[in-house]
Amino acid sequence: MLKKVALTAAALAIASTSYATKINGAGATFPAPVYYDWAYSYHKATGVEVNYQSIGSGGGIKQISARTVNFGGSDKPLKPKVLDKKNLYMFPSVIGSIVLAYNIPGIKDMELKLENKDVADIFLGKIKYWDDKRIKKDNPYLNLPHKKITVVHRSDGSGTTFNFTYYLTGVSKDWANNIGIGKAVDWPVGIGGKGNEGVSSLIKQTPYSIGYVEYAYKLKNHFPAATIQSKNGHWVKPTIENFKAAAKYAQWKPSKHFYQILGLQPGDNSYPIVAATFILLPREKQAKDREVTAFFDWAYRHGDAAAKKLGYIPLPEATKNMIRNYWKSHNIQPK
Numbered sequence: 001m002l003k004k005v006a007l008t009a010a011a012l013a014i015a016s017t018s019y020a021t022k023i024n025g026a027g028a029t030f031p032a033p034v035y036y037d038w039a040y041s042y043h044k045a046t047g048v049e050v051n052y053q054s055i056g057s058g059g060g061i062k063q064i065s066a067r068t069v070n071f072g073g074s075d076k077p078l079k080p081k082v083l084d085k086k087n088l089y090m091f092p093s094v095i096g097s098i099v100l101a102y103n104i105p106g107i108k109d110m111e112l113k114l115e116n117k118d119v120a121d122i123f124l125g126k127i128k129y130w131d132d133k134r135i136k137k138d139n140p141y142l143n144l145p146h147k148k149i150t151v152v153h154r155s156d157g158s159g160t161t162f163n164f165t166y167y168l169t170g171v172s173k174d175w176a177n178n179i180g181i182g183k184a185v186d187w188p189v190g191i192g193g194k195g196n197e198g199v200s201s202l203i204k205q206t207p208y209s210i211g212y213v214e215y216a217y218k219l220k221n222h223f224p225a226a227t228i229q230s231k232n233g234h235w236v237k238p239t240i241e242n243f244k245a246a247a248k249y250a251q252w253k254p255s256k257h258f259y260q261i262l263g264l265q266p267g268d269n270s271y272p273i274v275a276a277t278f279i280l281l282p283r284e285k286q287a288k289d290r291e292v293t294a295f296f297d298w299a300y301r302h303g304d305a306a307a308k309k310l311g312y313i314p315l316p317e318a319t320k321n322m323i324r325n326y327w328k329s330h331n332i333q334p335k
Contacts, residue, residue, distance in 0.1 A: 025052045025070060026059060026060050027054075027059060027074055028159050029055075029056055029195040030057075030096055030159060030214045031093060032052065033310050034216070034310050035050075035052045037303070037310065038303045038306065042299070048295070057183060058183045064086075064282065065086050065088075071280060073277065074280060075160055077259045077278050078278075079259055083257050087284060089257060089281040089289070089332065090257040090258060090259070092258050092323070094314060094315065095250075095274065096243075097313075098164050098214060099225040101200070101223035101225050102203070102223070102224055103209045104147075105145075107224060111227075112139060112224070112226045113228075119171070123187070124172075124179070125190075127149065129147065131145060149208060150208055151191070152193060152209050152210065153192055154193065154199060155193060156194045156195065158184065159277065163263055165179065165185055170272075191206075203221075204221060212273075215311040216311045216312065218311070228271075242269050242270065245267055247265075247274055250262055254322055254325065254329070260276060261275075262276055279296065283330070286331055293332055293334050300315070300320045
C-alpha cells in the first residue's frame with residue numbers, strides 16, 4: 001500500500017527553486033547584515049546558496065558591470081541612462097539609515113545634539129574640538145571635553161558615502177562648493193576605514209572620534225549616535241520612527257528603474273539621512289536573473305522580521321508588488 005507523503009513548506013520551496021544551487025553577489029556594506037541573514041535563512045529553506053561579498057557600492061557596480069557576479073549591490077542608485085549604458089536592471093531591496101556614531105566617554109546615546117551645518121563643519125575640519133562654542137551652544141548640560149575631534153570616514157568607493165555627502169551638500173554651501181557628492185571624495189580631515197565594518201572598528205578604538213555608519217552597525221557595536229536636524233531644522237533622534245517618517249515620502253517609478261534618493265525629505269520628524277539600497281542585474285542573463293529575483297522575492301515574503309530586528313525598514317507591500325510587476329515586464333520574474 002502506497003503511503004501519502006506530505007511535503008513540508010521547505011521541501012516545496014526546494015522543489016520550486018531546484019534550478020539554482022548558488023548565487024553570487026557583491027557590493028554595498030550598508031545592507032550586508034540583512035543580506036547575510038536572508039541568505040542563511042534562504043539556504044535553510046531552499047538549499048540554494050547565496051554568497052554576498054561586502055566590498056562597497058563602488059566595488060559592486062564594478063563587479064556587476066564586468067559580469068563577474070550574478071548581482072551587484074549599491075546604495076547609490078544609478079540613473080536610467082547609466083543603467084542603459086551598462087545594460088542593467090535596478091530595483092530596491094530594503095531601506096536603511098546613516099547615523100553619526102561617536103566615541104566620547106561619558107556622553108550617552110542621542111545626548112549629543114549637532115546642528116546640520118556643524119556636522120558639515122566637523123567633516124570640513126572647521127570645528128576641531130568637542131568643546132567648540134558652536135557645539136556647546138546646543139549642548140549646555142553636557143560636559144564636553146577639550147579634546148580634538150577625530151573624523152572617521154570611508155576609504156573605499158561607497159554608497160554610504162554618496163548618501164552622506166548628498167546630505168552634507170544639502171545642508172552646507174561650503175561643503176557643496178568645495179567637496180560635493182560622491183561615492184569617494186577628497187576628505188579635508190580624518191582617517192579612513194574600508195566598509196561600514198572598517199569605520200565601525202576605527203570609531204570603537206579611537207576615543208573622541210565621530211563617523212558615519214549604517215544604523216545596523218550602530219546597533220551591532222552599541223554605539224551612541226547624535227541627534228541631528230530634519231531638513232526644516234527640527235531636532236530628530238536616530239530612531240526607527242523618524243527613519244520611517246522620511247521613508248514614507250519615497251516615490252518609486254518602475255519606468256525609471258526605481259531611481260530614488262531618500263535624503264533630506266520634508267517633515268518635522270523626517271530623519272535627514274535615510275537611504276534605499278539597490279540590486280543591479282545584467283539584462284542579458286535572464287535565466288540567472290530569475291534565480292536572483294527568486295531569492296529577493298523570498299526575502300520580501302519572509303525577511304521583514306529579520307530586517308526590522310537589524311534596524312532596517314522593509315519595503316511596503318505595494319512597493320514589493322510594483323517590483324514584482326517590474327520583474328514580470330522584463331521577463332525576469334521567479335519561476
